[in-house]
Amino acid sequence: MKATVYVRLKAEVLDPQGDAVRRALGTMGFDDIKNVRIGKLIELELGNAGSGDESSVRSALEKAANELLANPVIEDYEITFGE
Amino acid sequence: MKATVYVRLKAEVLDPQGDAVRRALGTMGFDDIKNVRIGKLIELELGNAGSGDESSVRSALEKAANELLANPVIEDYEITFGE
Numbered sequence: 001m002k003a004t005v006y007v008r009l010k011a012e013v014l015d016p017q018g019d020a021v022r023r024a025l026g027t028m029g030f031d032d033i034k035n036v037r038i039g040k041l042i043e044l045e046l047g048n049a050g051s052g053d054e055s056s057v058r059s060a061l062e063k064a065a066n067e068l069l070a071n072p073v074i075e076d077y078e079i080t081f082g083e
Numbered sequence: 084m085k086a087t088v089y090v091r092l093k094a095e096v097l098d099p100q101g102d103a104v105r106r107a108l109g110t111m112g113f114d115d116i117k118n119v120r121i122g123k124l125i126e127l128e129l130g131n132a133g134s135g136d137e138s139s140v141r142s143a144l145e146k147a148a149n150e151l152l153a154n155p156v157i158e159d160y161e162i163t164f165g166e
Contacts, residue, residue, distance in 0.1 A: 039124035
């Protein structure tokens with residue numbers, strides 16, 4: 001089973017990296033971009049335990065996201081499961 | 084209109100950051116993870132031009148991804164459109 005954790009800055013947190021990308025895209029001619037936000041994409045390939053029930057895997061991943069993958073002070077995360 | 088660019092390391096490229104996360108998760112008790120890959124999530128909020136036809140926006144974003152957002156030597160990208 002695969003799980004994907006999307007980590008995004010909270011909406012109220014400034015994203016200077018995204019702003020730099022927006023400006024760089026502007027110099028390349030893409031000047032109709034209102035906003036750019038940069039986040040992380042963490043793809044986990046789970047072993048056999050991952051084939052157990054999804055809710056226990058989800059709660060384990062939420063713990064991992066809160067403690068390691070995301071900084072809950074400034075970031076939100078979203079967990080999805082794949083094949 | 085919103086566009087999202089997912090940037091991932093190519094499958095044949097080693098991901099030491101992902102390996103470090105896998106080991107760190109292991110020390111936290113999540114030891115049934117086979118593989119972790121870390122990528123980038125770039126969310127663009129497009130202005131009025133973005134409400135034009137999707138294929139021209141897509142080709143512009145492919146150019147941007149090849150030249151700025153991703154390193155096509157070691158990374159692949161995927162573009163999706165949202166509301």
